[in-house]
Amino acid sequence: MDSTTVYCIPTPPAPSIPPPSTDSYDNHRYQYTPLVIDNGSTTLRWGFATSSNPASGPNIIAKYKDRKSNRPLLLFGDAVEVEGGAKAQGRTPWEGDVLLNFDALENALDYAFINLGIDTNTVNHPVLMTERSCSPLHSRALTSELMFEQYCVPSLTYCVDGVMSFYYNNLPPTNSPFTSDGIVISFNTASTSVIPILHGRGLMSHAKRIPWGASQSSEYLLKLIQLKYANFPTRVTSSQANWMLRNFCEVSEDYTALIRTFKDPNALRASEKIIQFPFTVPVTDERTEEELARASEKRKEQGRKLQELAAKTRMEKLAQKEIDYQYLLDIKESRGDLGKRDWQNKLLAEGFDDETTLDETLKKLDNDLKRARKKEAALGGDDAQEEEPPSFPLADVPDDQLDEEGLKEKKKQKLLRAGFEARARARKEKEREKEERQREEKREEEEREADPGAWARKMKQEQETLMARIKGRQRRRAALSDRKSAAAQARMKSIANLASDERVPKKKRKGVGEDTFGADDADWAIYRKINTAAASSDEEEDLSQLSLVEQKLLQYDPSFTNQHTYAHLNSQRSALLTAFRPIYEEGDVEGHSRIHLNTERWRVCETWFSPGIAGVDSAGIGEVIHNILSRFDNEQKGRLVNNIMITGTPSRIPGILSRLHRTLRPILPPEMPIGIRSAEDPSNDGWRGMAKFSLTDEFANVGVTKAEYEEYGGERIKRWWGGNWNGSYSSNFDGNVDMA
Incomplete structure (x- = not known):
C-alpha cells in the first residue's frame, strides 16, 4: 500500500472577483454586434460574437447584506465564494434541467452586460441564447418577455447548445449552408441529450433526453462513499465528489466483465485510487x-x-x-x-x-x-x-x-x-x-506432562466447544432480528404463552388479571430466552473460560498461535473485503482519513449506459441511440453513425468513445463504418459555434424581432435547423414565421 500513489484533495483557491472585460465597448457601440449567451446550468458564458473566447462564471447569484456598511449586495459567480455568509443564500436560474428562477436569470444577465461594458439604457444588440433540448414553451415565453421588456433587445434567437457544438466542429465553407449529417450526444449538468442531425438540421422530433447528468453522477458517487465510509472523520462535500468524478472515474468497455475480474483481491487492489483528506496529527507529549x-x-x-x-x-x-x-x-x-x-x-x-x-x-x-x-x-x-x-x-x-x-x-x-x-x-x-x-x-500439569498431544487435543476441543456455543448465541441474536425466522417466531410464541399464562390453572389465580410471571423458576429461563438484549452471565463465563484455555494453549502448544484465537478468527475479514476497504491500525490518523476508490470508479459512469443501477427508470445511451436509429433506413443510418460527436464537460471522462463503439457495433451491419469523436473543446465549443453562426447572413432570418414579439407575444417562434422547433428534416428552411 505504501508504493501506491496517494492523491491529496486539492485546497480550493482563494475566491476572487473576476476583473471586467478589457475590450472597450466603443468598438461595438452602434455596430449591432450579436451577443452570444450560453445559459448553462453550471456555467454562464457570454460575449460578443467577434470574441475568440467567452467570458464565463458560475451561474449562481446571492443577495447578501454587508455587515460593515449595512448595505444589501447582489453577488454573482465567483463573488459568491468571497463572502462566506452568501454561499448559503446562493440561487441558480435552473431547477434541475428546467429554467424556473427568472429573478436569478435577470441578475446573471445584468452582471454579464455590465462586465461587457454596456453603458446604455437598452441592449442594442441581437441576442443568440441557448435553451435546453425539449424545453417547455412557457420557459421560452418568460425568457423572451425578460429580454424584450427589460433589455429591449432588437431580436432574440434560441438554439440548442449541443447542435451548435456540432456545427462548430463541422463548419461549412464560407457562405455555404450547413448540410452535415451525424449524431450529437450532449452531456449536460442535469441531463444527457441525443440529437440526430440530417442535412444540417437537428431532428428534435427524434431527439431523446436522459434524466442523468454530471450533477446526479457526483451525488451518486458521494452516496457510495458515504455508504462505504459511514464513520469517515471528515465531511465529504459535493464539490470534492465532483473532483473525484472528473479525475478518477472511467467508463469501461464491458462493465460486467470488469467487475468479474475484481473477484481477485490483487486485481481489485491494483485498480484503486487512494485519496488523502486533511487530518490533524495528535500532539505528542515531548517531556523528558x-x-x-x-x-x-x-x-x-x-x-x-x-x-x-x-x-x-x-x-x-x-x-x-x-x-x-x-x-x-x-x-x-x-x-x-x-x-x-x-x-x-x-x-x-x-x-x-x-x-x-x-x-x-x-x-x-x-x-x-x-x-x-x-x-x-x-x-x-x-x-x-x-x-x-x-x-x-x-x-x-x-x-x-x-x-x-x-x-x-x-x-x-x-x-x-x-x-x-x-x-x-x-x-x-x-x-x-x-x-x-x-x-x-x-492435576492438569501431570496430565500435560504424561501426554502433551492428548492434552492439546483436549484443550482445542474445549476451545471449539466454547466458540461454537458463543457463535450459536450470536446466530440466534441475528436470527431474532428477522421477524420471519424460526427463532423470532418461537420467541413470539413464548411471549404469547406468557401473556395467556396457561401454566397456572384459573382456579388458583387470586384475581382476574393478576401477573403470575415469576412464580416458577422456569419463567426466568424463558425470560432469558426471549430477552436477547439482556446480558447473559453464561456468555461472560464462556468468554472468560475461553480466554483461559487459549492462554494455556499459547503457552504450552507450539502449533497454536494468535491466528487460532477466537479474537483473531472473529475479527478476520476476507481478502476481497479487505481489498475493497482496507483497515488501518488504531491510531493511524492519516490512514483513517483516506478514501479508497475501486469499483466506484466504473460504477458511477456506468449509470449513463444503465441508469437503473442508480434507481433511475430510464433507458441508457446505447438503448436510446438504438431506438433513434431504428427510425431511419440503412442509407440514412450510415450517414448518422459515421459522424457521432460527444460534447459537454462530462464527455472528457476516459473510455466513453470506446464504450460507445462497442455498444453500437453489434446493432449495425458489419460493413457499416462507425465514426465517433469528441468535440475539440467540449466545454466552450457550443458558444463558439453560436458565435460563428451569428456572423452569417442566415442569422438575421431566424430570430424573433421586437416588433414580432409585440405583435404575437412571447410564444412566437421561428423554425430553424439549430433550435428546438425546426419541423421535419425533409423540409427546407424558407424563413417563414410559424406559430407554435
Missing part, C-alpha cells in the same frame, strides 16, 4: 524521561492515597453493616420475651411492617456482608494473613456494668471485632479456593 518518571510516581502516589481512602471507606461501611446486622439479630432474639402486641409495636417502632419484612432485611444484610468480606479478603492480599488477632475485652460485657465511656468503647470494640471476623472468614474462603485451584493445576 525524568519528567515522565516524576509524573508517573506522582500518579502512583495519588493512586495509593485513593486506595487507602477507599479501603477505609469500605471498612467503615462493613463495620456499620456488622453492627446493623447484630442489632437486628438482637431484635429477632427478643421475640420470645415479648407479647404479640408488644412485639408488633416494637417492629413498627423499628420501621418494619411485620416479621417477614424483618427476615428479608436480615437475609439481605447477610448476603451483603458475605460479598463485602470476600471482596475485602481479595483486596487485602497476603498482608491480611499476617494480621495478629486483637483483643476485645469489653465486647461481651453487659451494658448495665459499664458507664457512658465504657459503652462507647464497647461499641468501638464490637465494630473492630466484626471487621476482624469478616476478614478472617474471607481469608479462609480464599485459602480454600486457592488450594482447590492448586490441586486442579497440579
